[in-house]
Amino acid sequence: MKFMKAVFILFFLFSAPHISLADHAPSPVNELDDIADQALQMTKAGKYEEAKHLLNHFSEEFTVQSMHQSFSMDELRILTISHNLALETINQTNSGIEQKVNAVTRFRLVMDALSSHYQPLWIEMEDPLMEAFNGVKSAAESGNSEQYHTELNLFLSKYNIIQPSIKLDIPVDQAQALDARISYLDHYRQKVLESTDAMAELTTLQSDLEHLFENKKEDEADPSLWWVIISTGSIIVSTLSYVGWRKYRGQGEAPSSERQKN
Template sequence: MKFKLIIFVFIMFLLAPLTINANHHQAPIDKLNQISDEALQMVKSTRYEDAKKLLEYFSNQFLSYTMEDHSFTMDELRIVTVAHNEAVEATTSTSMGHNERINRVTKFRLVIDAVTSTHQPLWTEMEGPIMTVYGGVKEAAINGDNENFHTRFNSFLSLYEVIYPSMKLDLEVEKIQQLDARINFIDHYRPRVLAEAASQAELVALENDLKNIFDEMTEDDADPSLWWVIISTGSIIILTLSYVGFRKYQGERELRREREKNRSRELKD
């Protein structure tokens, strides 16, 4: 029992510094991420004025951060600036619909996550909706359903536009260019895609490209900094189980010895 208590205390000792460091203070980069998320929640709740104030606050914080830390590339700064401007416009426009406002601020939210996160980015969570809509595009094309094809492909383009800036931050230029080429071909030659089996092959190729990209981005989402904790804690658990098994084996062996002694005494008596 004492040994188990010692092991428990030791594990807590190992994990305590991680908890303390995580809660001690919020890093500036994490603060930017949080502000973008709060702005999105404000827009979803139709609190556009509050969202605008948060985006203005973000702008000041982002400028301060970039002046102190020059870790962003020019491409990253450009993409963030464009996404931020579109998000601000979404909170001030009187003619923009609610769904379009959400899409614009979501785009901004995903961009900030892409430049601040080191592991699986949020934009990969859009895989389900995008692949579902795209499946409808392919089905409509195969069936020759003209109206449904145009409607579904336009919906796909709207969703794709939301994650496109974030993808540009995380993917190689060659992959983005390949996606652009396939999407532009399908968009520009819609009548051919509906009428020709050869052109419909581009639909299948684009679907495979999208699947591969999502699969690659979600393959390894574990934080490498946690592996030491996982390995050390796992080792402790294995040692604990081994020790308990060894103690149990020793106890059973002592019990057998005691029984044999008792039997020997009984035989002698």
């Protein structure tokens, strides 16, 4: 019983600093992320005035907190462009609900990519993006030109949503290579469709997209969690070793005491 109490006390002492860090007050970046999320929820609900208010509030808070000092020039540029596009689309009366949701989602994913180093929200777009791409590939295989252009437009619209946040999370050369391949597919869509190498081009792009999501998923685990696991494991092993040594020593001293008494 004493041993279990000792293990519990040691575990609590070593894990307490980690717990206190996790429970601290939200940082300014996280607060801005929450505002971006609320703006998206309002947009999805069709409450555009509330969404517009939140987007303006985001801009005000960003300026007041001088958060631009925490970001690189590229990060600031991507965030500013996505925010302006979201606000502009919300204000356009001729923009449909899908356009508004897509624009604010794009901004939301960018802010999430800046505030979270693990499990970025954009990887949740894998299924709809790959489903749209499979539609492009299927149409190309069947040679259906009209369906091919329709499916390609759908794929491009979905990729456009995550493209800015991807740039924030992957190496520059990888992002540029992926953009170049997709731009080529867009600008030379009919040529690609009619080319004998069309399927090879699409297969290469498919491989790049799968590689994009697979690599990011491998980086999801927070290293601080592994630190706690390793530290806790070390504490328990050390405690067990010490208790075992004390028990062994006690057993060795018992016969010696009895001999002295005799």
